Amino acid sequence: MLVYATVSRILFANRRKDAALEIIRPHRKIEERIKELCSKAATAVESDVPAVLVELKALLAEHSEFVCCLSIKTMNRVNKAGASDDAA
Numbered sequence: 711m712l713v714y715a716t717v718s719r720i721l722f723a724n725r726r727k728d729a730a731l732e733i734i735r736p737h738r739k740i741e742e743r744i745k746e747l748c749s750k751a752a753t754a755v756e757s758d759v760p761a762v763l764v765e766l767k768a769l770l771a772e773h774s775e776f777v778c779c780l781s782i783k784t785m786n787r788v789n790k791a792g793a794s795d796d797a798a
Contacts, residue, residue: 740776744769 747766754762 740769740773744773 744766747762747769751759751762751766
């Protein structure tokens with residue numbers, strides 16, 4: 711819970727809330743599309759499955775890259791905040 715509080719404080723401090731939401735909102739569409747493709751793959755005719763899986767694989771790779779970048783940005787903010795707290 712402490713990590714969540716720290717991350718939330720950093721992400722949403724000093725008017726960063728709007729910037730954080732601008733990053734996350736477009737990504738919600740990707741998550742919705744991933745869910746749609748999973749459902750489609752589960753109910754698709756066998757001949758359609760490979761095409762669905764190709765698109766799903768691409769979206770999952772994009773999602774993974776987004777999460778990695780977001781994690782790196784968050785860790786950088788945590789490190790900077792910790793450094794400024796130590797200096798104070």
